[in-house]
Amino acid sequence: MSNVTYASVKVGDIIPALTKSEITRxxxxxxxxxxGDHNPIHIDIDFAKKAGMExxxxxxxxxxxxxxxxxxxxxxxxxxxxxxxxxxxxTHLKDRITCSGEIIEKFEENGESRVRVMLQAVxxxxxxxxxxxxxxxxx
Amino acid sequence: MIDRSxxxxxxxxxxxxxxxxxxxxxxxxxxxxxxxxxxxxxxxAAGLPTLPAPPTFLFSMDMEVPDPFEILSIMDVDxxxxxxxxxxxxxxxxxxxxxxxxxxxKVTDIFEKKGGALEFxxxxxxxxxxxxxxxxxxxxxxxxxxx
Numbered sequence: 110m111s112n113v114t115y116a117s118v119k120v121g122d123i124i125p126a127l128t129k130s131e132i133t134r135x136x137x138x139x140x141x142x143x144x145g146d147h148n149p150i151h152i153d154i155d156f157a158k159k160a161g162m163e164x165x166x167x168x169x170x171x172x173x174x175x176x177x178x179x180x181x182x183x184x185x186x187x188x189x190x191x192x193x194x195x196x197x198x199x200t201h202l203k204d205r206i207t208c209s210g211e212i213i214e215k216f217e218e219n220g221e222s223r224v225r226v227m228l229q230a231v232x233x234x235x236x237x238x239x240x241x242x243x244x245x246x247x248x
Numbered sequence: 249m250i251d252r253s254x255x256x257x258x259x260x261x262x263x264x265x266x267x268x269x270x271x272x273x274x275x276x277x278x279x280x281x282x283x284x285x286x287x288x289x290x291x292x293a294a295g296l297p298t299l300p301a302p303p304t305f306l307f308s309m310d311m312e313v314p315d316p317f318e319i320l321s322i323m324d325v326d327x328x329x330x331x332x333x334x335x336x337x338x339x340x341x342x343x344x345x346x347x348x349x350x351x352x353x354k355v356t357d358i359f360e361k362k363g364g365a366l367e368f369x370x371x372x373x374x375x376x377x378x379x380x381x382x383x384x385x386x387x388x389x390x391x392x393x394x395x
Contacts, residue, residue, distance in 0.1 A: 129279055143276070144274065145316065146308070146316070160328025160329065161328075170304055173335060174303075177302060177303040177304055185294070187296075192303050192337045193336035194334065194336075195333070196331070199331070
């Protein structure tokens with residue numbers, strides 16, 4: 110981690126991908142507790158069915174936390190200036206999320222050298238679950 | 249349809265402590281393998297004062313209130329009908345274990361798409377630390393599945 114510098118990167122560079130473990134009911138139970146999001150739609154199949162879903166499904170913020178790990182593995186977290194995602198599709202049980210990123214912009218802002226990284230999380234079939242971007246300040 | 253008069257509504261300030269145990273639990277629940285997020289010695293070796301709050305952790309701390317879904321109940325929205333549409337964070341200062349973070353939220357927009365089949369609630373939250381410094385701003389878009 111953290112050897113990356115502004116001069117050493119260029120637009121189009123890919124940052125190392127990160128693949129997470131398969132999402133199970135246990136994953137969702139633990140994340141409900143740890144995240145404080147106790148919405149039963151993620152942990153109680155009876156509630157989910159009553160709400161018209163086939164089964165429980167993952168918290169969007171779980172996938173967003175995964176995608177954040179991609180960024181903080183590549184550059185130290187104190188360098189992170191912004192992070193935004195759009196949840197384009199529901200992340201389901203048995204999804205195995207792979208996070209990837211590409212540098213799409215280098216710019217100066219607030220006296221810092223910054224890069225914008227385009228981010229994506231896909232499942233094992235390549236179906237997009239999240240897209241987003243992060244801005245990171247680099248030395 | 250959600251009453252648009254809720255746009256501009258503000259919620260009371262609440263404060264949450266950033267606790268090491270909770271950070272470790274969050275790291276476990278997200279399959280975090282970078283030890284700076286759960287091992288204080290590793291964090292210090294990396295030049296950090298103690299365990300850092302990971303990038304999305306403040307979203308969780310903002311839910312540390314008696315009714316984290318109050319925004320839905322006041323708008324008469326069923327918890328089973330919502331999805332998370334998008335989420336943004338802007339970071340101004342680092343947050344570590346031991347910090348005390350105060351959250352203040354406001355409904356900044358409510359709009360619809362697909363002839364009202366989907367409605368969107370936008371909530372903006374500012375997070376301030378114990379020194380009164382703004383540490384982050386969060387914007388959450390909630391999607392309501394109608395019909």
